[in-house]
Amino acid sequence: MKGKKISFGKVFWPSFVAVLVGSIIGGLLFLMVVGGIASAVTPKPSSVKVLPNSVLHIKLDGVIGEKTKSDVDYFSLKLKTNLGLSDLLYGLEKAKTDNAIKGVFLELGSLSCGYTTAKEIRNAINDFEKSGKFVVAYTAGELVGLGKYYISSAANELYGFPTSTMEFLGLGGELTFYKNTLDKLGIDVQIIRGKNNDFKSAVEPFFLDKMSDSSRLQMETYLNNIWTEMRNDIAKDRKVTANDMNVYAENMLIRRIKDAVQYKLIDGSKYRDEVLDIIKKKLKLSSDQTLKLVEFEKYAKTSFKRDQMLMKDNQPNVAVIIAAGDISVEGDGLTSKEVCQLLKDARANKSIKTVVLRVNSPGGSALASDEIWREVKLTNKEKKVIVSMGDVAASGGYYISTAASRIFAEPTTVTGSIGVFGMIPYFGNFMQDKLGFSYDYVRTNQHAGFTLNRKMTPEELSNVQEEVDEIYQDFLERVAEGRNMTVEQANVIARGRVWTGSDAVKIGLVDELGGLKDAIAYAAKTAGIKEPKVLYYPLVKEDMFETILEQLDEKSKNSTVSTRAAIPTELVNQYQKLTKLEGMFGIQMRMPFVMDLQLK
Numbered sequence: 001m002k003g004k005k006i007s008f009g010k011v012f013w014p015s016f017v018a019v020l021v022g023s024i025i026g027g028l029l030f031l032m033v034v035g036g037i038a039s040a041v042t043p044k045p046s047s048v049k050v051l052p053n054s055v056l057h058i059k060l061d062g063v064i065g066e067k068t069k070s071d072v073d074y075f076s077l078k079l080k081t082n083l084g085l086s087d088l089l090y091g092l093e094k095a096k097t098d099n100a101i102k103g104v105f106l107e108l109g110s111l112s113c114g115y116t117t118a119k120e121i122r123n124a125i126n127d128f129e130k131s132g133k134f135v136v137a138y139t140a141g142e143l144v145g146l147g148k149y150y151i152s153s154a155a156n157e158l159y160g161f162p163t164s165t166m167e168f169l170g171l172g173g174e175l176t177f178y179k180n181t182l183d184k185l186g187i188d189v190q191i192i193r194g195k196n197n198d199f200k201s202a203v204e205p206f207f208l209d210k211m212s213d214s215s216r217l218q219m220e221t222y223l224n225n226i227w228t229e230m231r232n233d234i235a236k237d238r239k240v241t242a243n244d245m246n247v248y249a250e251n252m253l254i255r256r257i258k259d260a261v262q263y264k265l266i267d268g269s270k271y272r273d274e275v276l277d278i279i280k281k282k283l284k285l286s287s288d289q290t291l292k293l294v295e296f297e298k299y300a301k302t303s304f305k306r307d308q309m310l311m312k313d314n315q316p317n318v319a320v321i322i323a324a325g326d327i328s329v330e331g332d333g334l335t336s337k338e339v340c341q342l343l344k345d346a347r348a349n350k351s352i353k354t355v356v357l358r359v360n361s362p363g364g365s366a367l368a369s370d371e372i373w374r375e376v377k378l379t380n381k382e383k384k385v386i387v388s389m390g391d392v393a394a395s396g397g398y399y400i401s402t403a404a405s406r407i408f409a410e411p412t413t414v415t416g417s418i419g420v421f422g423m424i425p426y427f428g429n430f431m432q433d434k435l436g437f438s439y440d441y442v443r444t445n446q447h448a449g450f451t452l453n454r455k456m457t458p459e460e461l462s463n464v465q466e467e468v469d470e471i472y473q474d475f476l477e478r479v480a481e482g483r484n485m486t487v488e489q490a491n492v493i494a495r496g497r498v499w500t501g502s503d504a505v506k507i508g509l510v511d512e513l514g515g516l517k518d519a520i521a522y523a524a525k526t527a528g529i530k531e532p533k534v535l536y537y538p539l540v541k542e543d544m545f546e547t548i549l550e551q552l553d554e555k556s557k558n559s560t561v562s563t564r565a566a567i568p569t570e571l572v573n574q575y576q577k578l579t580k581l582e583g584m585f586g587i588q589m590r591m592p593f594v595m596d597l598q599l600k
Contacts, residue, residue, distance in 0.1 A: 048299045050100040053283055056091075057293040060151065061109030064088070064117055066324040066360050066390060068301055083297050085117055085390075086322070086536060089517065090307070091300025092124045096131045103134035105279055105293065106155055108148040109141070114360075114391025115226055115412035116501075118147060120515045122154040122233060129156060134282055138275045139266075140164060144257070146171070146230075153234045153265070157278070160257035162269040168245075168254040171223045171230075177205040186429035190456060192422040192464050193496070194472030200419040200496025218497050222414065225500040229411045240264055308540035316535035318524055319346040320356045320516075327364030327372070327396040334361050336368035342537040343375040347382055352535070354527035355385045356519050357404060363395030366420060366471050370399075373478060377403035384526055388519035389413045389510070394498055398509070399475060402482030405526075408519040409501030409510045416509055418479055419496025420472040422464060428453045483508055 060083075068084035095101045106125070113121075125135055137155035139148050144166040152158050160166070182189060189206040201215035211219065231242040240263070248254050248263055260266040270278070280291055321342050325333025346355050357376065363369065379385050380403055387393070387401040389409040394417035401407055409415055431437040431453055443449045447460055456464070479490040485508060493499075493507045504510040512518070524532040 048294060048302050050098065050294050050299070051292050052100050053102055053285075054100050054292040054294050055279060055283070056095050056101050056104045056296050056299060058104055058106045058296040059109060060106070060111045060121075062111065064111060064113040064121075066322050066358060068304075081297065081301070083300065085120060085516070086320075087300045087304040088121065089124050090304045091296060092128045094303050095299070096128050096133070101133070101294070102283055103136065103279070104128065104155075104296075105275075106135060106137040106152060108137070108139055108152055111147065111151075113147070115230070116389075116391040116410040116515075118151050119229075119233070119410050119412050121151050123515055123517075125151075125154040126237070136275065136279055136282075138270075138272065139257075140272065143167060149260075149265070150230055150234065153237050155237075158266050159268050159270040159275050159278075160260060160266050162257060162271065164257050166254055166257055166260050168249055168260070168265070169252065170246075170249040171227045173219070173223065175205065175211065177209050179205065179207055179209045182206065186433050188426040188429070188455070190424040190426060190461060192424070192461070192468045194420040194475075195469050196491065196494075197419040197421065197472065197496040199498070200417070200421050203421050203423055206423065214497075221503075222498060222500055225502060226412050229500075229502070234265070238265055305540050308536055311533060311535050312539065314533060315351040316349070316533045317351055317353045317527070317529050318356065318520060318532045318534045319349065319352045319354070319537055320358055320520065320534055321346060321537045322358050323372070323400070324358070324360040324390070327361055327368050327400075329365060329368045329371070334364070336365075336371035338538070339372050340375045343372075343379045346537060347379050349535075352383060353529060354383050354523040355379055356388055356516070356523050357385055357401070358388045358390060358516060358519075359393040359397050359401055360390030361394075361397035361400075362392050362414075363397050363399070363417065366396065369396035370474075372400040373403050376400055380405055384523065386519050386523040386526075388514075388516045389415055389501065390516075395419065395496075399478060402478045404482070406511045406522065407509075408512050408514045408522070409504060410515055411500060411502040411513055413501035413504075413510075414498055415501060415504050416493070416497055416499040418475055418490070418494035420468050420475060421496075422468050424456060424464070425452055426455045428455060479509075 062082045065082060065084055066086065068087045069082045092104075095104070104125075129135055134157070135155040137152035137158045138160070139152050139158070140161035141148075141164060144160060144164050146167060146169075149166070149168065189203075191203045191207055193200050193203065198212070198214045199218055201212060201218075204212055204215060228242070231245045234240075234245060235242045244263070245265075248265075254260050254263060254265065257266060257269045261269055276291055277287060280287065280289065283291070285291065321339065323334050323339050327334045327336070329335060330337045343355070346352050376385055384406075385404040387404040387407045389397075389401070389407065390413065392414040393401055393409065394414050398415055398418060428439070431439075437453075439451075439453050441449055441451075441454070447457075473487075476487045476490045476494060479485070479494065480487045483490070493509065499507065499509060501510055501513060505513060512522075514522075520532060520534060524530075
C-alpha cells in the first residue's frame with residue numbers, strides 16, 4: 001500500500017512550537033529557582049582568595065571598552081563579561097602592592113581595542129614592573145596581530161607559540177564608499193557641510209568613490225603618527241630601534257614567531273607548559289609543584305566593585321565621569337540625558353572637590369553635545385573639570401571637552417574634527433523607478449510637508465546650509481573661548497580636520513599628554529587633595545542576578561573557549577553602520593571618517 005505523504009509544515013511547526021514552549025517553561029522554572037535563591041540570600045561580590053606566592057593571570061580577550069560590561073545570554077543563561085579599562089588599571093595598581101602577588105602571566109586572545117586603550121594598558125604594565133615584580137607574556141593562536149604584539153611587548157619577557165603566524169606589516173585602513181551603489185539605486189544624498197569644512201570627510205562615501213586629497217592627507221598623517229608612536233614604545237621595551245622595525249615591516253621580514261625571535265621582538269618560541277615552567281622557576285617552585293594562578297578578571301572586577309561600593313560612603317573627593325560612545329539625546333552610548341545628570345550629581349556631592357571627565361567619543365548629535373557642554377561649563381565654575389581623552393574625542397567629543405579647565409590626551413588619541421555636517425537623502429527616484437511608487441502632496445504653505453521623497457528646493461537647501469554654518473560658528477566660538485584663542489585662530493586648525501594627541505598639543509587643542517591616571521593625579525593636585533579618593537560615575541551597583549550567575553557559571557568562566565559570531569564580521573559591521581545612520585537626527589558633529597582602526 002502506498003504511504004500517505006506528510007508535508008514538511010505538519011512535522012516542523014508542531015515540533016518547533018513544542019521546543020519553543022518547552023524552552024520558555026524551562027526558562028521560567030530557572031528564573032523561579034533563581035528568584036527563590038535571591039529572596040533567601042543577599043549575595044555579596046564574590047571574593048577572590050589570593051594565596052601567598054601567587055601569580056596574577058591576565059587573559060585579554062574580546063572588546064576592551066571604558067567600562068566593564070556584563071551581558072547575559074538568556075538562551076544559555078551564561079554571563080559574558082568584557083573587562084573595562086577602569087577595572088583593568090585598578091586591578092594592576094592594586095596588585096602592585098599586594099604582597100601575595102609575585103608577578104603577572106599575560107595571555108592575549110582575540111582582543112579588540114583602540115590604540116589609546118592599548119597604550120594605557122602598556123603603561124599600566126610598565127608601571128607594575130617598576131614594583132620589582134615580573135610580567136611574562138605569551139601570545140598564541142593562529143595569528144599574532146600587531147595589537148596583540150603591541151600590548152604584550154611591554155612585558156619583561158615575551159614568548160610565542162612556535163608555529164603561530166605573526167603579522168608585522170605596519171598600519172592600514174579601509175574606507176567603504178557607497179556612491180556607485182546609490183547611483184545604481186537612483187538614490188541621491190544632499191550633503192551640507194560647514195563653511196571650509198573640507199576635512200569633514202564622513203560624508204564623502206555618499207558622493208565620492210574614493211578619498212579626497214584632504215581626507216587622504218589627514219588619514220596618512222594620522223596613521224604615520226600612530227605607527228611612529230607604536231614603534232617608539234616597542235623599541236623602548238624590546239631594546240631594538242624604531243628604524244629597524246620599519247625595515248622589518250617594509251620588507252615583510254616577520255611572518256612567523258621564529259622570525260620575531262630572530263629579530264629580537266620576542267624572547268623565544270615556547271609551548272604554554274614551557275612558559276609555565278619558566279614562571280615556576282621565578283617563584284623557585286619545582287616542576288611538580290602547582291602554580292597558583294589568580295584569575296585577573298575576577299580579581300580586578302571584584303576589587304574595583306568593592307572599592308567603589310565602599311567609596312560611596314567614605315567621603316570621595318575626585319569624581320571620574322565616563323562619557324563613552326556616540327553622542328545622542330537618549331538611547332544607547334553617550335547620551336546627554338545620562339551624562340548631564342551625572343555632572344549634576346557630582347556637583348551636588350559636597351565631598352567631591354574636582355571632576356575628571358573621561359571622553360571616548362567620535363561625536364554625534366549637535367544638540368546633545370551642546371547640552372553636555374553646558375553642564376561641563378556649569379560644573380567647571382564650581383569644581384574644576386579635567387578632561388581625559390581616550391581612543392577618540394573628536395567632533396562632538398571635542399566640543400564637550402572645550403569647557404574643561406585642562407585637557408589630557410595620549411599621543412595616539414584621535415581628536416579635533418571641529419566641524420559640522422548634515423545629510424538629506426532623496427529616495428524619490430528609487431521609490432518611483434525601482435518600486436513603482438508615486439506620490440502626491442497637500443500643504444498649507446509652500447515648504448510644508450518635508451519628506452525624503454521630494455527633493456529640496458535651492459531655497460530650502462540654503463536654509464539648511466545657513467543652519468549648519470551657524471552651528472559651526474558656535475563650535476568655533478566654544479573652542480576659542482575654552483582654548484584662549486581667537487575664532488580666526490580656531491578656524492585655521494578646525495575645518496573638520498582630525499589630529500593625533502601629540503599634534504593636538506602643538507596646536508593648542510590639548511594641554512598635556514597623559515592617560516587617565518595622569519589626569520586624576522593632576523585634578524587631585526590642583527584641588528589640593530593629598531589622598532585622592534576616586535568615585536566613578538555611573539555609580540557601581542550590586543546586581544543580584546549577575547552575582548548568582550557568576551557563582552553558577554564559575555567553571556565555564558575559567559575556560560579558554562571563545563564565542564564566535566555565526567554571522568560574517570563584515571556583514572555585522574555594515575549592518576551596524578546602517579543602524580547608526582538610521583539613528584542620526586538633526587545636524588551632526590561626528591568624526592570625519594569611518595574606518596575600522598581597532599587593534600586586533
